[in-house]
Amino acid sequence: MLEIKNLSVEVDRRPVLKNINLKIEKGEVMVLFGPNGSGKSSLIKAIMGFSGYKVTRGEIILNGKNVKKLTMDERAKLGSGIMFQHPPEVRGVQLKQISEYLCKDKMKIETLAKELSLEKHLERDINLSFSGGEIKRSELFQLVLQAADILFLDEPESGVDIENISIMGKVLDEYLSGKEKSALIITHTGYILDYIRAGKGCLLIDGELWCSGRNPKEMFEEIKKDGYEHCRECHGKI
Amino acid sequence: MEKFDFNEKDAELVASSGMDLSESARSASFLQEDSVVLFSRSLQEGVEIMRMEDALEKVPSAKKYYGEAFKELDKTCPENTEGGYFIRIKKGCEVEFPIQACLFLKGRAFKQRVRNMVVVEEGAKAHIITGCASSGSAEESFHLGVSEFYVKKGAYLNFTMIHSWKEDVSVRPMSAALVGPGASFVSNYVCLKPVREIVMYPTAVLAGENARASFNSLILSHPGTLQDIGSRVIFKEKNTQAEIVSRAVSLGGKVVARGDLRAQAKNVKAHLECRGLVISEEGTIHAVPELETNYRDVDLSHEAAIGKIRKEEIEYLTSRGMTEEEAQSIIIRGFMDVDILALPEMLKDEMKKLEEKTLKGSF
Ligand SMILES: Nc1ncnc2c1ncn2[C@@H]1O[C@H](COP(=O)(O)OP(=O)(O)OP(=O)(O)O)[C@@H](O)[C@H]1O
Ligand SMILES: [Mg+2]
Numbered sequence: 001m002l003e004i005k006n007l008s009v010e011v012d013r014r015p016v017l018k019n020i021n022l023k024i025e026k027g028e029v030m031v032l033f034g035p036n037g038s039g040k041s042s043l044i045k046a047i048m049g050f051s052g053y054k055v056t057r058g059e060i061i062l063n064g065k066n067v068k069k070l071t072m073d074e075r076a077k078l079g080s081g082i083m084f085q086h087p088p089e090v091r092g093v094q095l096k097q098i099s100e101y102l103c104k105d106k107m108k109i110e111t112l113a114k115e116l117s118l119e120k121h122l123e124r125d126i127n128l129s130f131s132g133g134e135i136k137r138s139e140l141f142q143l144v145l146q147a148a149d150i151l152f153l154d155e156p157e158s159g160v161d162i163e164n165i166s167i168m169g170k171v172l173d174e175y176l177s178g179k180e181k182s183a184l185i186i187t188h189t190g191y192i193l194d195y196i197r198a199g200k201g202c203l204l205i206d207g208e209l210w211c212s213g214r215n216p217k218e219m220f221e222e223i224k225k226d227g228y229e230h231c232r233e234c235h236g237k238i
Numbered sequence: 239m240e241k242f243d244f245n246e247k248d249a250e251l252v253a254s255s256g257m258d259l260s261e262s263a264r265s266a267s268f269l270q271e272d273s274v275v276l277f278s279r280s281l282q283e284g285v286e287i288m289r290m291e292d293a294l295e296k297v298p299s300a301k302k303y304y305g306e307a308f309k310e311l312d313k314t315c316p317e318n319t320e321g322g323y324f325i326r327i328k329k330g331c332e333v334e335f336p337i338q339a340c341l342f343l344k345g346r347a348f349k350q351r352v353r354n355m356v357v358v359e360e361g362a363k364a365h366i367i368t369g370c371a372s373s374g375s376a377e378e379s380f381h382l383g384v385s386e387f388y389v390k391k392g393a394y395l396n397f398t399m400i401h402s403w404k405e406d407v408s409v410r411p412m413s414a415a416l417v418g419p420g421a422s423f424v425s426n427y428v429c430l431k432p433v434r435e436i437v438m439y440p441t442a443v444l445a446g447e448n449a450r451a452s453f454n455s456l457i458l459s460h461p462g463t464l465q466d467i468g469s470r471v472i473f474k475e476k477n478t479q480a481e482i483v484s485r486a487v488s489l490g491g492k493v494v495a496r497g498d499l500r501a502q503a504k505n506v507k508a509h510l511e512c513r514g515l516v517i518s519e520e521g522t523i524h525a526v527p528e529l530e531t532n533y534r535d536v537d538l539s540h541e542a543a544i545g546k547i548r549k550e551e552i553e554y555l556t557s558r559g560m561t562e563e564e565a566q567s568i569i570i571r572g573f574m575d576v577d578i579l580a581l582p583e584m585l586k587d588e589m590k591k592l593e594e595k596t597l598k599g600s601f
């Protein structure tokens with residue numbers, strides 16, 4: 001589904017990702033841990049092709065295709081979908097318009113909007129004065145409508161209350177449980193792991209990827225216990 | 239409307255300025271081509287509509303008011319006009335369906351000079367939708383429109399003007415409104431098609447207590463064009479209010495978006511809002527908001543914001559699969575929001591469709 005080989009990325013001529021290797025199979029859910037500023041968001045932005053994230057080395061293969069020459073919309077059409085950590089407000093464009101662009105089935109839009117308590121938000125300008133939790137629900141809403149093959153979820157549960165995490169977790173679990181879709185999930189709190197089966201984990205520290213493929217729940221427990229400082233010292237030797 | 243034969247293209251152009259040739263859901267219609275009035279009739283009791291020259295002969299108030307609004311502004315009007323409409327809504331008459339008028343330019347290098355007048359008598363209420371359009375044959379043509387509005391005590395006039403010109407036509411509208419006590423004048427202006435040059439500064443004089451005015455405009459500027467468009471409100475009496483709202487998008491042309499609020503009485507409240515979006519490197523938008531008063535207890539404010547579409551917004555949409563062009567287009571359409579116009583539901587839907595049709599292929 002996704003294969004990343006020897007990927008290095010620069011932002012403002014500063015290296016933020018160094019020689020990353022990562023593979024996510026179809027139906028697989030990978031969790032990405034890492035301290036603030038370690039490069040997690042940058043990794044998914046580079047995969048999507050955001051401007052400012054310059055690939056200086058390596059390859060990104062999405063659904064069997066090298067994305068190097070592809071624009072962002074082409075990458076999205078190839079099956080990748082991103083949940084933004086901090087999405088921008090888009091004045092004048094309503095959530096409904098994007099929804100109807102992503103999905104022609106109006107019933108599905110309606111049902112899912114209801115499930116995620118977003119019925120009223122459909123008529124609103126996208127992200128404009130949305131609360132933190134509403135933003136996350138609206139992002140998930142769009143990805144499910146997009147029917148993306150691989151989801152890049154940037155902290156899906158941050159700022160979301162317990163009840164809504166459970167609602168989002170349910171929607172996400174249902175989406176992923178068919179084993180047709182894959183995901184790369186960034187999380188600090190680990191709450192989302194209570195709702196979905198994540199097979200593997202990995203860890204980004206200072207732009208380098210470690211521990212790829214380990215059991216994510218075990219990894220999370222260790223991080224909780226010893227902190228990322230311990231990871232820095234260990235350098236993936238476990 | 240039967241009597242004349244428009245070719246298909248011209249009929250479409252006339253429709254693009256808001257004219258409904260079927261007259262369904264219209265109270266009265268007026269159509270002038272170059273200097274000839276092709277059609278003029280009222281379907282509603284209490285509404286008079288006719289050629290200006292006829293009105294000056296037949297209708298006492300036409301003669302009485304002629305030029306009065308411009309005198310109020312110390313302005314002289316160009317003479318030698320031919321045609322134009324006179325519309326009068328009689329005292330207390332509330333007109334449900336819009337009254338429509340269209341001034342069509344057809345002749346090559348023709349100089350159309352029209353004189354319009356709208357009188358809304360005491361307590362009357364009406365919506366007027368007027369369009370100006372030019373045929374493909376109207377090369378290097380010119381339009382001068384002199385319009386005056388009299389909104390009497392407690393009356394309401396909602397006046398919408400759609401300009402549908404082309405790149406080699408120059409336009410000079412002149413307009414003044416006198417708004418009486420407790421009366422409201424709403425002016426909506428829409429110009430989405432190319433035009434060589436438009437210079438206009440329509441002005442409303444709030445000449446009675448509790449009078450209100452609002453000017454709303456949507457302007458799309460095409461490469462190589464100049465639109466110098468302002469709205470001015472002069473507050474001559476106390477407790478008057480006004481609002482000026484404009485949205486301009488430059489695809490490469492120059493827009494000067496002016497707004498002027500002059501409070502000459504106590505307890506005036508008014509706001510001016512101008513937002514601009516510059517799409518092309520060649521485009522410019524110049525916002526000139528002006529506020530002026532000698533009184534302390536007035537509340538005048540303005541906000542102006544001009545910028546380009548932020549890259550993050552485009553990327554947000556392209557990350558969902560839209561192409562950059564699609565993303566830009568949906569953002570521009572959202573910016574050119576028909577909802578800023580104060581239109582009744584019926585006309586709002588028409589306007590949305592019209593805008594959609596006009597914008598298609600514009601960018
Ligand atoms: N567009 C950008 N412009 C400038 N610097 C950037 C940009 N994007 C990322 N960076 C920098 O790159 C580094 C990695 O940032 P990134 O957002 O990828 O971290 P992260 O792992 O997602 O952190 P967090 O857990 O806080 O979200 C940081 O130092 C950040 O400031
Ligand atoms: Mg991040």
